[in-house]
Ligand SMILES: [Zn+2]
């Protein structure tokens with residue numbers, strides 16, 4: 116068995132991992148697009164070509180996608196059409212809603228959208244055993260993308276765990292390590308993300324702590340606008356719960372409301388219950404909003420801007436990566452112009468911190484660790500976990 120990292124050993128995102136069996140059968144894990152360059156002078160990256168995956172006669176038996184972030188799924192349109200692509204069922208449905216929205220503004224083609232109907236889906240822990248020399252079991256991960264999975268892959272008598280992006284401080288964080296100890300157990304190889312390892316050793320705020328912080332802000336301010344990713348369901352759950360505790364209407368647009376309705380129905384979990392206090396904005400709400408106050412999700416677009424103009428004394432909570440606001444990153448001018456200078460920054464990472472990675476290592480006791488999705492893989496040497 117061979118493991119080949121085509122991209123992702125010295126960068127965040129854009130990951131493509133190959134596992135090749137002794138018989139020459141192959142799977143790819145993630146088919147990520149590079150994240151957009153964070154400054155204007157960054158040179159355009161050459162398109163990645165993997166023989167038999169997105170060029171030439173197909174040599175791959177399947178692609179496994181860990182979650183719907185573009186740096187993991189973005190190249191789906193370029194993959195040879197006869198290679199089956201696997202992803203979690205809920206993941207795919209949320210991704211379809213997002214892509215449908217892009218289709219409506221002509222950012223993707225009808226043809227590309229239709230490709231999603233051919234994806235193969237699974238539920239958490241459902242064994243995938245139809246891929247030649249591979250037995251695959253997906254395990255739910257905690258991440259800022261909903262329904263993200265780690266993959267346990269057995270091939271040629273070896274066990275490999277690919278973590279994808281994960282953390283243990285989100286809504287489902289507490290379940291990650293016990294799940295690894297109970298179901299995954301010892302592995303031969305751990306392919307692990309290391310996004311935050313070069314950034315900080317500080318313990319990240321949990322989504323729950325963020326919710327408490329948001330509650331305080333919403334209690335103290337009548338009119339609140341919040342900017343976060345429409346598919347970061349953990350974050351929206353925290354903001355939604357905070358709005359209930361602060362007795363404020365929670366308002367979003369139609370597209371967002373549809374996603375939240377779907378998540379409520381499909382998960383039936385108290386963590387993601389959006390059945391109460393969710394309003395989609397229309398002008399009839401204005402008088403109530405003026406009178407009672409609100410928490411409203413906004414996006415960098417003109418319709419959000421028009422509503423915000425009516426509330427000059429509102430608070431603006433910026434709840435996503437602050438890198439977009441760096442003035443050197445000229446690709447994000449639209450966001451920078453939209454976000455008021457006096458915003459409140461309230462965010463926590465979607466990625467594992469140093470301790471979380473250490474705990475994963477202690478749970479699955481790998482003989483070999485392959486770091487991906489990080490700028491400095493050598494930082495993994497400092498993990499020194501107990502075997
Ligand atoms: Zn990623």
Ligand SMILES: [Zn+2]
Pocket residue numbers: 182184258260280465
């Ligand atoms: Zn991600």
